[in-house]
Every structure is written in C-alpha cells, then in structure tokens.
Amino acid sequence: MKKTIVTKTHADFLKNIKKEKRHVLLIQLFIFFAFFVCWELFSRQKWIDPLLFSSPGKIWGLFVTKISDGSLFVHIGMTLSETIIGFLLGTLFGTMLATLLWWIPFLSKVLEPYLVILNAMPKVALGPILIVVLGPNFSSILAMGILISVIITTIVIFTAFNNVDPNYIKVVRSFGGSKFQCFKEVVLPACFPTIISTLKVNVGLSWVGVIVGEYLVSKQGLGYMIIYGFQVFNFTLVLLSLLIIAVLATIMYQLVDFLEKKLIKNR
C-alpha cells in the first residue's frame, strides 16, 4: 500500500522535472524565434535603420551567396584554424611554462612580478609590435591568439600545481620516486581537470585574440569580413560574420565541455 504511494509520488516528481524542462526549452525557442522575427519585421517597417542593422532575410541571402561561391569556407577555415591552433598552443605553452616554474622554484620567485605585469597588460595592445616583428600574416594573428591565453594559463596551472596535496608527493618519494616521477605520477594527473578547464576559458580568449589580429592585418577570415564590411559600410556582412562566430564559438566550447566530461569522469 505504502509502496504504491511512494511510487506514485516519485512518478509525479519525475513528471514535474520533465514538465519544467519542457517549459524552459519552449521559452528559449520562443525568445530565439521572436528575436529574429522582430528583427526582420522592424527592419522592413524601417523602425530600425536597415542599413545599420540589416535583416535576417538579407543576412541569409548573403550567407547563401557566399556559400555557393565558396568564399565563406575560406574565411571560416582561416579563422577556425587560427583559433584552434591558437588555443591549443596557448594551453600547451602555458602548461609547459607552469611546469618550468614548478620545477625551478627560484625561477618562479624571480618571474612572479613579471607574470603579474604581463597578465594585467591587455595583450591586444601588443598587436602592432607583433605585426612589425612577425609580418602582417598568419603567424602574427596566431601569435595574438596564443599570447592572449598563455599568461593566464600559466598562472592558473602553476597555482594548481602548487596546491596539489603534498602527501601524494610524499607517497611517491617514499617509494624512491624522482622529481620527474612526482610530476608525472602526481602533479600532472592531479591538475588534469584544471588544465581541461583552462582549455574552456582559452577557447573564448583565443577567439578574441584571433578576431582582433584579423582586424589589424588580415586579408582573410571572419575578423577581416567584419572590418571590411565596416569599411565599405556593408553591415549585412558584419552581422553575418558575427552570427557565424557566435555559432562556431559555441560549438567549440561545447566540444571542450564534452571532452572534459569524458576525461574526468572518475573524480
């Protein structure tokens, strides 16, 4: 008797969760479509300046044209590869730098104030110098993508390295483990979740670095499309690039998020 009541209440509970989930999704979809419908409508009625704000219809038209002539793929491919390489290298270099600092505590003491300064400095301000040094090409954009994430990655991962419970290191040392073994068996695996989560932050940062880099120098890419659209006053082009960036950045973030869940399920 009692059991059937419990079963029923539980079923109700599950039903409620499902119901709420459905409502949230419904309202999310509503906002999404309402936004685009209003945009289109306001633009056609000239309530907003169609020259500045364009309209979803025009953007879609441009999208189709650019896909059929293939030029969009070139731009997307360019920016995407810069961003992916940028954030992977940014995370890799940051981890390597953090390892070096962990390995040589003296070095970390010496470099501490410089890291603070470099971290506080807006990295995009280095743009002109990068262009002069590396030339107005792929490499200076990539450098921007890396530079913007590498310092904060170093600081976050180095802090994580130092916060590893020293007793785990004690275990390894009591078995006669070397410093390298302490690093490989304890410090690195213990900080793996931190490294993955910096990957998540760096996805966003690298997009900033790469787009700004493209503003400054490039002849291709989504950042170039934005700046070109701005110069010839083609805001349909600008908005198209923005939408594509939003979609790609979200997909990349979700992929890293998925990777994180796969890799650290045992903790």
Added chain:
Amino acid sequence: MAFLQLKSIGQTYFSKRTATTALENVTLSVHEGEFVSFLGPSGCGKSTLLSIIAGLLAPTEGEIFLEEQPINGPHPKIGYMLQQDYLFPWKTIKENVLLGLKLRGQLNEEQVSNALSLLDEIGLSHVLDQYPMQLSGGMRQRVALVRTLATNPKILLLDEPFSALDYQTKLKLEDLVSFLLSEYDKTAILVTHDIGEAIAMSDRVILFSKNPGYIYQTFNMPETLKKLTPFETRQHPDYSVMFQQIWKELKNIEENNSD
C-alpha cells in the same frame, strides 16, 4: 646486532624569527621482527622522526643505520604508510597497488602476482578495476597497506594509519596489520597518540616528551600480551595495568610542559 639504529638524532626547524628544536638526542635500536610504537602528545616530533627514518627528511644531527648501512634518502627496504590512505583517485585499485613497484622499476610478473595475491589475501581482489572513491575508508586503508607491502619492505613505518577510521574498522584493521606483519616477518614502527592502540599492537612502546621531543620512557610489553592479537590484548587484565602506567607518565609529561 641491531637491525635499525638511530644515533643521537636531532631535528631543528628554522623560520625567519625562530629556530625550533623538534627532536633532541634520540638514540634507539629496533630488532628485526619487532613492533615498536612511538607514543606521545601532539608536537612531540614522533611523526618527524618517522619521516627521518623514511629518508624523506634529513636530520640536522645524528645518523640512521639499517643493517649497519647508513640511510640517506628513501630506502627500498623501508615502507611508509600515511595517516590517510592517499590512494591516487585517478588510478584504479590495481594501478594504485602497483605504484611502488612501478616507481622502483620492479614491475615484473613475479612481483605483480605477489602484490595481487596479497590483495586477494585481504579480500579485495574483486575491486581491482574500481577507483578509490568507490571504496569505503577501511577498504581504502587496506589497499594502501597492500601498496606499501607490495615492494616487499623489511620495515614498515606507520604514521597513525588508523586514526581516520571509525572505531570498529580500526579494531579489525589492527588485527589484520598485526597478522600480516607477523606472517611476513616484518619489523614495524607505529606512530600513534592512542595509548590503547600502542599497547595492543606493539612489543615495545616508546613514550616521547615534547618541546623538544626526546625519549621520555620505554615500556616493554609483558610476554602475556605480545602473543595475543591486538583485539585479544585489549581484553586481557595486563592491558589495563599497562594502560594505567602509560597514562600516568603521559599526564606527567603534560604537567611538566605546562609549568
């Protein structure tokens, strides 16, 4: 011939303003197969002394000899077990148990099968592929014990290994450790602040005073208690006698220190 010898060990910690002497003139011999406990109030340097014997910490004074050979650094014949299990959460139980062998470069078939049969002996072979977080506290500490024993050390250093466990688990584990150590003929040093545990497990209890830590008194357990398992010892009339004696001395230490 003493198996393990400590010769006038002293340890001083330095900070910017102070120099703190944690241990002073500790001289001690341990025989092969003996079970010795270090007992004392917190801050008496007993854990520091264990770290020194483990070779994790170089003493500021004195020397340690194992079978007449000086120890400078972690020694393959010395196993060390911490207060908590410190199993690596990202490794399976099997990988955790084999960690010591891997670090020492002894990961051969014979050693591995020895380690795994030890795990089987304590009844945990079914959790080989599980992760530490899936196990209870008592099981985890048993795995940690196997991890320490897997490299086949001659001396086991136990730094309050039961203090994080509930009372019942602790009693069971005391019996298990005591059984395994005598079965494989190991020497052991246990650090504890629990008088009962020290009496139940050891052949000899060494009482430390604090500020600085030195050997205050040594109690040899009566033969009647040595033969018994830790659990049986706790039931024996001599146990209470011993307990009262040590209790009195511990109180003396505390009173001396508060003056």
